Amino acid sequence: MTDEPPSPDGPDEFPTEEELPDDPVTVDDIDPFTVDDGDFEDIDDFAGAEWKNETTADERIRTVINRTTIPKSAGDIANTALVSETKARTTLNKLAEDGLVRSYQTDSGKLYGRDPEWHLLKQIRQLAGSETLVDQIQRVKQELAEYRDTYDAPDPEELLISDRELTQDELDDVSHWRTAKRELSHLRAAYRLKEAKEQAATVTEPGDRQTGTQTPTRAGNQHLLQ
Structure with a gap:
């Protein structure tokens, strides 16, 4: 017999009094999630594995560098972004070329930080x-x-x-x-x-006359800039 999917309106039949358990159900008896977390030693490892599974390496590197206020090495960023140091350095150098990241040459090596202006x-x-x-x-x-x-x-x-x-x-x-x-x-x-x-947005093609009129709220809100 094939199991039918549950109705969105709830079950059609409910257990009788004889079918109910003798002891009341507690929170400990309920397991709403089935997660195989036996391979992870702590919640940080589990969260890291989930982040790595749901994002690309480039996305994680961008996320980390966007939150980096103090320049860090490619190795430090790689550890946080869960990527190899080579991958982190390649992506960071590309972002630096695009003007999204600043690199700093120090005695201990190159450091990377987000570009403050960008x-x-x-x-x-x-x-x-x-x-x-x-x-x-x-x-x-x-x-x-x-x-x-x-x-x-x-x-x-x-x-x-x-x-x-x-x-x-x-x-x-x-x-x-x-x-x-x-x-x-x-x-x-x-x-x-x-x-x-x-x-x-009120201007069409170059050379055309401006269309539309200035909204009164724009003039009325000039005090916001003072």
Whole structure:
């Protein structure tokens, strides 16, 4: 007899009271996943094997280098990306030629790190595509205004060079204040990029007249760049 697939609406028949187990079922009795993890000593090995199975070597190298803020050797990157050192070095050199990675020659050998300019432009492009870009700008501007009001200072540097002795909590605020200023500059750059793309979209072939009109919201949101 061929087993039929279970109905998406549930079973047609349910067990009777006599068919139910005498003892209640506990969580320990339920095994929702059938995973053969006997070949792995710990969860890191298992996760690494799954990552390697679901991605290509180039994808893993790109993922690792995109998260590398401090330049590392090809061997270190290879270990993290689960590839051979030769493969890592070949891919990294190609990415360096494409301008996505920077290489640094040191006494101990060549090191690789993500190109900071390319990474920044990537972040700005992603922000420019966000539907909540204006809301994010408003949120950060409000955060900065609260810092200025709290410490009666125009920026965190002014607070640092003042005669005021800062507590650890206040020093933490200075760090967050700086991060918020940097975030706002990135958000504003993304907003300018978004505006430029929208304006470019109103132009047809070279030499043709511009079509469409400037939206009122564009002019109304100029205060976001101030």
